[in-house]
Amino acid sequence: xxxxxxxxxxxxxxxxxxxxxxxxxxxxxxxxxxxxxxxxxxxxxxxxxxxxxxxxxxxxxxxxxxxxx
Amino acid sequence: xxxxxxxxxxxxxxxxxxxxxxxxxxxxxxxxxxxxxxxxxxxxxxxxxxxxxxxxxxxxxxxxxxxxxxxxxxxxxxxxxxxxxxxxxxxxxxxxxxxxxxxxxxxxxxxxxxxxxxxxxxxxxxxxxxxxxxxxxxxxxxxxxxxxxxxxxxxxxxxxxxxxxxxxxxxxxxxxxxxxxxxxxxxxxxxxxxxxxxxxxxxxxxxxxxxxxxxxxxxxxxxxxxxxxxxxxxxxxxxxxxxxxxxxxxxxxxxxxxxxxxxxxxxxxxxxxxxxxxxxxxxxxxxxxxxxxxxxxxxxxxxxxxxxxxxxxxxxxxxxxxxxxxxxxxxxxxxxxxxxxxxxxxxxxxxxxxxxxxxxxxxxxxxxxxxxxxxxxxxxxxxxxxxxxxxxxxxxxxxxxxxxxxxxxxxxxxxxxxxxxxxxxxxxxxxxxxxxxxxxxxxxxxxxxxxxxxxxxxxxxxxxxxxxxxxx
Numbered sequence: 001x002x003x004x005x006x007x008x009x010x011x012x013x014x015x016x017x018x019x020x021x022x023x024x025x026x027x028x029x030x031x032x033x034x035x036x037x038x039x040x041x042x043x044x045x046x047x048x049x050x051x052x053x054x055x056x057x058x059x060x061x062x063x064x065x066x067x068x069x
Numbered sequence: 070x071x072x073x074x075x076x077x078x079x080x081x082x083x084x085x086x087x088x089x090x091x092x093x094x095x096x097x098x099x100x101x102x103x104x105x106x107x108x109x110x111x112x113x114x115x116x117x118x119x120x121x122x123x124x125x126x127x128x129x130x131x132x133x134x135x136x137x138x139x140x141x142x143x144x145x146x147x148x149x150x151x152x153x154x155x156x157x158x159x160x161x162x163x164x165x166x167x168x169x170x171x172x173x174x175x176x177x178x179x180x181x182x183x184x185x186x187x188x189x190x191x192x193x194x195x196x197x198x199x200x201x202x203x204x205x206x207x208x209x210x211x212x213x214x215x216x217x218x219x220x221x222x223x224x225x226x227x228x229x230x231x232x233x234x235x236x237x238x239x240x241x242x243x244x245x246x247x248x249x250x251x252x253x254x255x256x257x258x259x260x261x262x263x264x265x266x267x268x269x270x271x272x273x274x275x276x277x278x279x280x281x282x283x284x285x286x287x288x289x290x291x292x293x294x295x296x297x298x299x300x301x302x303x304x305x306x307x308x309x310x311x312x313x314x315x316x317x318x319x320x321x322x323x324x325x326x327x328x329x330x331x332x333x334x335x336x337x338x339x340x341x342x343x344x345x346x347x348x349x350x351x352x353x354x355x356x357x358x359x360x361x362x363x364x365x366x367x368x369x370x371x372x373x374x375x376x377x378x379x380x381x382x383x384x385x386x387x388x389x390x391x392x393x394x395x396x397x398x399x400x401x402x403x404x405x406x407x408x409x410x411x412x413x414x415x416x417x418x419x420x421x422x423x424x425x426x427x428x429x430x431x432x433x434x435x436x437x438x439x440x441x442x443x444x445x446x447x448x449x450x451x452x453x454x455x456x457x458x459x460x461x462x463x464x465x466x467x468x469x470x471x472x473x474x475x476x477x478x479x480x481x482x483x484x485x486x487x488x489x490x491x492x493x494x495x496x497x498x499x500x501x502x503x504x505x506x507x508x509x510x511x512x513x514x515x516x517x518x519x520x521x522x523x524x525x526x527x528x529x530x531x532x533x534x535x536x537x538x539x540x541x
Binding site: 001009012013016017019020021026027028029030033034035036037038041042044045046049050052053054056057067068 | 306
């Protein structure tokens with residue numbers, strides 16, 4: 001796995017783990033009518049994960065394909 | 070007989086028919102029955118894997134957790150979609166190794182990769198023991214859904230028996246094909262009915278979806294945050310971590326039929342790219358749980374929150390459809406559990422049996438396991454409820470064993486080191502669960518995994534040093 005793929009995949013995971021620890025996120029107020037922590041977590045786990053996986057797929061090479069055939 | 074129960078029974082009949090339609094003839098050999106001849110395309114694989122992610126835990130447990138623990142339930146919103154980030158890299162390797170050697174279950178892949186029958190037998194036995202509580206929990210959840218929807222205890226009891234009989238019949242006939250067919254219906258029903266229930270419940274209790282969190286922020290602001298108490302940041306992060314590790318590294322044996330049955334690795338990878346979007350659905354039961362926190366009394370909160378709210382807000386026929394969605398949500402993972410349990414026992418405890426012997430063993434194991442789980446669900450509904458957490462935490466200890474086996478050129482860790490780590494990790498889970506030791510709010514599974522990895526590392530280093538010191 002390339003370093004760039006590892007970094008991009010780590011971003012949403014680190015973001016989701018940081019959520020409850022960030023005072024600006026773990027706060028009793030709303031963003032777009034939803035709890036901040038919920039919207040942040042959805043952003044990391046759904047949008048961030050999908051984007052990271054699309055990036056990983058885009059970065060795949062023919063060698064990666066052959067390895068599993 | 071209430072309208073709700075009649076609709077539920079009709080729904081079960083549809084589920085049974087779909088399950089039988091999965092195959093025109095009974096599945097012949099174990100590979101066809103367990104992994105569908107490794108021919109499933111993107112759509113079938115997608116539904117099958119979505120089927121195992123969304124179980125009665127999602128349907129009842131998350132709404133219940135949100136109704137009592139508030140924002141704590143958001144941890145599932147983190148690990149359920151995010152597990153696919155790990156599976157994207159792990160599952161294609163499992164599939165490639167499985168296809169190369171003809172493996173049909175987690176334990177026979179591990180036994181084969183490590184070339185250790187003992188490891189396969191231990192993993193099969195431990196896996197079977199840990200999966201039984203989960204099987205019972207799904208059957209109990211199914212009964213609870215119907216009981217809460219109808220308001221009648223005997224309807225819930227009858228549903229458990231009918232659903233188990235239907236499930237055993239179509240799983241024996243069609244195997245993973247039948248479960249896959251039912252999973253189409255299950256996911257369509259679940260999405261539609263969760264959206265309908267979310268809208269109906271929010272309109273009834275809070276005047277619309279837009280008002281739920283505004284009312285919570287005004288009345289119960291603490292519910293929107295992770296704060297000190299039973300569900301603090303340590304609880305949230307440690308449960309997120311162990312959930313991500315366990316599910317991401319395919320430590321739960323019931324996830325394997327969905328991986329091994331794929332046609333090729335591209336199907337798996339594309340599936341994992343799209344699965345996180347479906348994870349948005351997890352927010353619906355959590356939101357309904359938040360409504361429960363606002364309006365339900367202490368007695369009605371917990372696992373019954375979603376259906377207690379729905380009973381007030383929806384007509385009987387719609388409640389019946391919601392119950393059908395819940396029943397299907399229980400039956401798909403139950404089917405995968407039965408397939409995983411039977412296949413790992415047959416492949417590891419009776420590896421040399423003839424095709425005919427394998428066939429009869431499969432029948433006996435599926436029927437026997439389902440009967441035991443049903444008897445426990447009917448007779449001792451609370452007996453194994455606490456064991457479900459033990460199951461998840463215990464099975465998560467397999468993650469290092471799986472990671473060590475994922476090299477295409479053979480394992481890169483020694484059998485003795487992974488086995489030592491797994492045994493110590495599993496024993497730690499049992500000891501911390503039943504030993505009366507209080508570690509605060511941290512997940513027992515994560516603590517045990519740390520000990521597991523420490524033991525594994527020390528044994529691996531010792532074995533490598535010992536092999537270097539031996540004369541050539």
